[in-house]
Amino acid sequence: MSYGLQEVIQEVLRRIKPNVEERNHMDNVLSKVVSKLQEEFKNIEPEADVLIEGSVAKDTWLSGETDADVFVRFPVKWKKDDMGRTLIDCVKRVFGSENCRLRFAEHPYVTVRIEGINVDIVPCYRVNRGEYRSATDRTVFHTEFVREKLSQEMRDEARLLKKFFKGIGVYGAEIKTRGFSGFLVELLVYSLGGFKETLEKLSSFKPPLILDPGDLYKGREEELYRRARDSLICVIDPVDELRNVAAAVSGESLSIAQYASYLMLKKPSVKFFYPTHKASKEEIRGIVRSRGLNMFAITIPAWTDIPDILWGQAYRLLSRISIFLEENEFRVLMDKVWSDEEKNVVLLFILEEVEKRAAVLHMGPPYFSSNVPIFIETYLNNERTLVQPFPRNGRWWTILKPKAKDVSEVISKAFSSKEFLKGFSENVLKAISESKMYCGEDVVEAVDNTGYLSFLEKCIHPFSWMLRED
Amino acid sequence: MSYGLQEVIQEVLRRIKPNVEERNHMDNVLSKVVSKLQEEFKNIEPEADVLIEGSVAKDTWLSGETDADVFVRFPVKWKKDDMGRTLIDCVKRVFGSENCRLRFAEHPYVTVRIEGINVDIVPCYRVNRGEYRSATDRTVFHTEFVREKLSQEMRDEARLLKKFFKGIGVYGAEIKTRGFSGFLVELLVYSLGGFKETLEKLSSFKPPLILDPGDLYKGREEELYRRARDSLICVIDPVDELRNVAAAVSGESLSIAQYASYLMLKKPSVKFFYPTHKASKEEIRGIVRSRGLNMFAITIPAWTDIPDILWGQAYRLLSRISIFLEENEFRVLMDKVWSDEEKNVVLLFILEEVEKRAAVLHMGPPYFSSNVPIFIETYLNNERTLVQPFPRNGRWWTILKPKAKDVSEVISKAFSSKEFLKGFSENVLKAISESKMYCGEDVVEAVDNTGYLSFLEKCIHPFSWMLRED
Numbered sequence: 002m003s004y005g006l007q008e009v010i011q012e013v014l015r016r017i018k019p020n021v022e023e024r025n026h027m028d029n030v031l032s033k034v035v036s037k038l039q040e041e042f043k044n045i046e047p048e049a050d051v052l053i054e055g056s057v058a059k060d061t062w063l064s065g066e067t068d069a070d071v072f073v074r075f076p077v078k079w080k081k082d083d084m085g086r087t088l089i090d091c092v093k094r095v096f097g098s099e100n101c102r103l104r105f106a107e108h109p110y111v112t113v114r115i116e117g118i119n120v121d122i123v124p125c126y127r128v129n130r131g132e133y134r135s136a137t138d139r140t141v142f143h144t145e146f147v148r149e150k151l152s153q154e155m156r157d158e159a160r161l162l163k164k165f166f167k168g169i170g171v172y173g174a175e176i177k178t179r180g181f182s183g184f185l186v187e188l189l190v191y192s193l194g195g196f197k198e199t200l201e202k203l204s205s206f207k208p209p210l211i212l213d214p215g216d217l218y219k220g221r222e223e224e225l226y227r228r229a230r231d232s233l234i235c236v237i238d239p240v241d242e243l244r245n246v247a248a249a250v251s252g253e254s255l256s257i258a259q260y261a262s263y264l265m266l267k268k269p270s271v272k273f274f275y276p277t278h279k280a281s282k283e284e285i286r287g288i289v290r291s292r293g294l295n296m297f298a299i300t301i302p303a304w305t306d307i308p309d310i311l312w313g314q315a316y317r318l319l320s321r322i323s324i325f326l327e328e329n330e331f332r333v334l335m336d337k338v339w340s341d342e343e344k345n346v347v348l349l350f351i352l353e354e355v356e357k358r359a360a361v362l363h364m365g366p367p368y369f370s371s372n373v374p375i376f377i378e379t380y381l382n383n384e385r386t387l388v389q390p391f392p393r394n395g396r397w398w399t400i401l402k403p404k405a406k407d408v409s410e411v412i413s414k415a416f417s418s419k420e421f422l423k424g425f426s427e428n429v430l431k432a433i434s435e436s437k438m439y440c441g442e443d444v445v446e447a448v449d450n451t452g453y454l455s456f457l458e459k460c461i462h463p464f465s466w467m468l469r470e471d
Numbered sequence: 472m473s474y475g476l477q478e479v480i481q482e483v484l485r486r487i488k489p490n491v492e493e494r495n496h497m498d499n500v501l502s503k504v505v506s507k508l509q510e511e512f513k514n515i516e517p518e519a520d521v522l523i524e525g526s527v528a529k530d531t532w533l534s535g536e537t538d539a540d541v542f543v544r545f546p547v548k549w550k551k552d553d554m555g556r557t558l559i560d561c562v563k564r565v566f567g568s569e570n571c572r573l574r575f576a577e578h579p580y581v582t583v584r585i586e587g588i589n590v591d592i593v594p595c596y597r598v599n600r601g602e603y604r605s606a607t608d609r610t611v612f613h614t615e616f617v618r619e620k621l622s623q624e625m626r627d628e629a630r631l632l633k634k635f636f637k638g639i640g641v642y643g644a645e646i647k648t649r650g651f652s653g654f655l656v657e658l659l660v661y662s663l664g665g666f667k668e669t670l671e672k673l674s675s676f677k678p679p680l681i682l683d684p685g686d687l688y689k690g691r692e693e694e695l696y697r698r699a700r701d702s703l704i705c706v707i708d709p710v711d712e713l714r715n716v717a718a719a720v721s722g723e724s725l726s727i728a729q730y731a732s733y734l735m736l737k738k739p740s741v742k743f744f745y746p747t748h749k750a751s752k753e754e755i756r757g758i759v760r761s762r763g764l765n766m767f768a769i770t771i772p773a774w775t776d777i778p779d780i781l782w783g784q785a786y787r788l789l790s791r792i793s794i795f796l797e798e799n800e801f802r803v804l805m806d807k808v809w810s811d812e813e814k815n816v817v818l819l820f821i822l823e824e825v826e827k828r829a830a831v832l833h834m835g836p837p838y839f840s841s842n843v844p845i846f847i848e849t850y851l852n853n854e855r856t857l858v859q860p861f862p863r864n865g866r867w868w869t870i871l872k873p874k875a876k877d878v879s880e881v882i883s884k885a886f887s888s889k890e891f892l893k894g895f896s897e898n899v900l901k902a903i904s905e906s907k908m909y910c911g912e913d914v915v916e917a918v919d920n921t922g923y924l925s926f927l928e929k930c931i932h933p934f935s936w937m938l939r940e941d
Contacts, residue, residue, distance in 0.1 A: 207839055253862045256838035263844055292857040292872070295829050334832045334870050335861065351858060351870060354829050359765050362804045362823065368726035369677055374733055381935065387762040388821060391805065391933045392723045400804050400821060402762070463861045465851065 006197060009269040014157055017164050017274075019064045027057060027069065030118045034071050037095050038122070042073070045087060050074040050127065054140050056183055059147040061159045069120050072140060074127045081135065085109040088124045104307070130240055142240035146215070147187050159187045161196040168274040169261040169467070170459075171254040176312040177340075179251035181258070188214045188236050188246060197266075204262040206255070208233040215239025257464075264467055276466045278455040282445050285457050289442040294461070295355045297408055298444040299348040304432035308342045314429055315346050322348060322412070325421060329404045329411045330361045339456040345448045346432075349460060350408075355440055357403035360387050365397035373397055409438050476667060479739040484627055487634050487744075489534045497527060497539065500588045504541050507565050508592070512543065515557060520544040520597065524610050526653055529617040531629045538589050542610060544597045551605065555579040558594045574777070600710055612710035616685070617657050629657045631666040638744040639731040639937070640929075641724040646782040647810075649721035651728070658684045658706050658716060667736075674732040676725070678703040685709025727934075734937055746936045748925040752915050755927050759912040764931070765825045767878055768914040769818040774902035778812045784899055785816050792818060792882070795891060799874045799881045800831045809926040815918045816902075819930060820878075825910055827873035830857050835867035843867055879908050 004012075019027070031053050038051045055070030056062035062069075075084050092111045093101050102112045110123040125137040133139055151159065163186045166172035171180035181189075192212045193199045202210070211229045217237055218225035229235035229245070233255055238244035265273050280288070289296055299322075305311050315338045323333045332353035340346040365376040377390040380399040388400035405411045415421045416433055425433070439447045445457065474482075489497070501523050508521045525540030526532035532539075545554050562581045563571050572582045580593040595607040603609055621629065633656045636642035641650035651659075662684045663669045672680070681699045687707055688695035699705035699715070703725055708714035735743050750758070759766055769792075775781050785808045793803045802823035810816045835846040847860040850869040858870035875881045885891045886903055895903070909917045915927065 256862045392726045
């Protein structure tokens with residue numbers, strides 16, 4: 002059955018707009034948090050405000066979302082360290098430290114779980130627009146901008162786009178996803194005119210896309226284009242002309258968003274908003290086996306509980322391993338990271354082969370380069386040489402024995418090389434020393450987690466759900 | 472033991488300069504041929520000259536060489552076809568058709584074997600310098616140029632360079648070698664000042680090398696540089712300003728000449744002039760087996776007795792097969808042709824693998840290309856798809872099942888494809904239909920010929936003899 006875009010939008014909106022009960026519950030919880038904190042702060046710092054922020058304050062949150070933000074805004078006389086510590090102590094006192102979880106972005110904050118809602122309680126400074134002292138100081142101005150500029154309908158359009166990006170896997174600016182933040186979604190909808198208009202813009206997108214929703218560069222368009230020249234997408238923060246709200250969006254996320262937008266417009270469907278990946282362990286094992294896929298997984302115990310640090314280091318490790326594999330003549334066809342952000346990190350690779358059996362072509366200098374003699378002498382009687390240097394198509398070449406027999410050998414070599422491990426913290430090194438490797442269909446055993454199985458399925462069938470018939 | 476360059480040159484000259492007996496024998500044979508032909512032509516065409524040409528006439532031939540050239544120069548009133556036919560008939564009558572072998576370059580000629588000497592008897596026209604009607608008309612002017620300009624010492628230097636190029640495998644302008652012709656050798660020695668000077672020039676060579684031994688472009692140097700701009704090496708024919716005597720020299724031959732010149736100057740040795748390749752069949756079989764080299768040979772019965780045509784078509788077939796193998800995801804590390812020019816042609820390949828077992832990475836369009844949807848839809852449910860399209864490092868990719876299981880399958884596919892065989896003559900097609908394939912160490916069985924074994928050894932150890940200690 003095929004639906005029109007309007008029908009799909011209506012159906013999704015029906016599902017994602019919080020209903021009255023949900024709204025009331027959220028309001029009650031947050032009012033309670035705010036009043037308790039206000040009460041406590043009377044004694045600590047009477048000038049501090051306690052504010053509801055984020056998608057609840059902007060009324061762009063989705064039904065079922067259980068995350069909310071409360072900001073405590075301090076006068077600028079407070080030192081950053083004292084502000085964080087004072088807030089944390091206060092929250093623990095008020096809500097009981099057993100309900101608190103310490104988090105860390107630029108400075109520390111606390112998550113409190115109350116009646117099914119996870120409230121992030123975050124410190125910031127009271128400053129004038131543009132005079133920001135910490136990354137969170139902008140947030141209150143962002144909230145103000147959205148509240149002032151976005152109509153009720155526009156907020157629903159933002160909900161749609163947010164859910165769409167979540168569905169296709171590109172929602173969130175953190176390192177894990179390198180996709181679209183909530184505020185970016187709101188700005189796109191505001192600048193481009195709505196959900197459908199954003200999809201249209203994305204589906205025909207050629208970089209760079211430059212938007213200035215706050216009109217901060219009015220009359221200075223040339224300066225804006227110069228500034229945005231090297232970006233794929235540049236959306237100027239309406240409260241900070243030097244900040245690109247879309248800076249974190251990777252080309253990969255943007256390309257996925259483009260293709261999904263194209264498909265959604267071509268054949269609208271609710272499935273884009275509700276993707277399904279649900280093969281069983283045995284099914285995935287069967288797929289890997291029957292396709293003869295050379296998959297390879299390295300499991301490493303999580304070495305920190307701060308997600309952005311974990312993902313950042315995991316991606317760095319992934320890319321370093323991929324380079325090392327390529328240097329050791331193993332061709333990497335795909336490399337991905339998965340983590341539950343608590344116990345395990347899995348680095349997953351698909352390789353052309355996991356075991357080398359034959360010869361490797363090694364490129365030398367072009368004809369008439371002064372390096373030809375050195376190249377020939379190096380490989381003439383080298384112990385790896387299978388075929389001595391010879392000229393072909395403008396260059397010299399040699400054929401060598403592969404550097405390593407199989408991929409586990411390469412990984413072991415990497416993990417015992419000081420050079421390779423340079424720059425990783427003690428925590429990461431310790432975790433690496435406890436790593437395990439899984440090869441072929443056994444990658445399904447790397448961790449026991451349904452999220453991991455979905456991740457594996459998504460590696461092999463990244464977008465099949467998008468094209469599946471309803 | 473290490474020799475100085477002068478010692479090596481003396482030793483080689485001692486071996487390559489024809490001695491008095493050899494000269495006398497050559498002179499006797501050629502005088503006999505000339506006088507018999509002159510006698511015969513008195514009746515056919517009294518205006519025809521019979522001339523000794525080539526390296527014997529120029530006194531640049533090597534001891535042991537048994538090839539010589541005699542030209543019959545016709546007045547221009549003769550038609551090309553008549554001239555050839557008349558000459559052939561005449562030679563057969565004079566020397567007996569059982570001693571004649573028909574050859575073919577631009578027009579037909581005849582080889583006669585007399586007292587151990589193979590005399591090529593070639594027709595040409597008597598024309599003024601520059602007014603050439605056939606490719607061979609220039610030859611008498613070339614002979615004149617060398618006789619006039621090169622001293623006795625220079626002719627010895629030319630002998631050295633010719634022997635050196637023979638030794639390192641780059642002597643001969645024919646398609647088989649794409650190297651240095653005898654006349655080019657003489658011009659290099661004349662222009663650069665000698666054997667050593669030519670080695671020095673070659674060893675530090677950066678293209679293009681431009682020489683004008685006849686000073687034909689004196690005062691028009693800019694025109695010369697413009698003309699030679701796209702050549703690696705341009706040596707203007709002193710009897711034809713539009714002809715580059717070095718046009719046939721391939722980059723490969725030139726690069727080999729460069730490296731060998733460098734080595735020879737660094738550590739002079741007679742071995743450059745007398746290369747040795749002499750492994751036995753069992754030794755080569757052992758090398759291929761122990762190194763795990765994925766060698767693959769196709770034997771095809773020789774389809775013509777005209778060497779240049781045979782080599783030209785064999786190279787065309789070789790390159791078409793290499794492209795076809797790459798299209799079918801088999802990486803070609805080396806491809807070479809061998810032929811005895813009589814019975815067999817062997818196309819030899821070294822491949823990364825002869826049998827595919829796993830997956831193949833297939834490149835799609837870059838992010839934001841309008842071809843992304845087509846690419847994704849093509850490979851989403853393709854029967855070859857192992858991993859559905861995914862974005863990585865700026866492009867879309869997919870992982871596919873290999874097109875063919877092993878290399879024999881690919882070759883069979885090629886040889887039964889009309890598209891692949893298009894443009895080859897009936898002779899070649901018939902020969903291809905009788906081809907045979909040999910894999911791995913069995914390539915040593917492809918033909919029973921010691922020249923073929925040397926060729927195989929040279930494929931694996933192309934220049935080891937150059938660097939072997941004396």
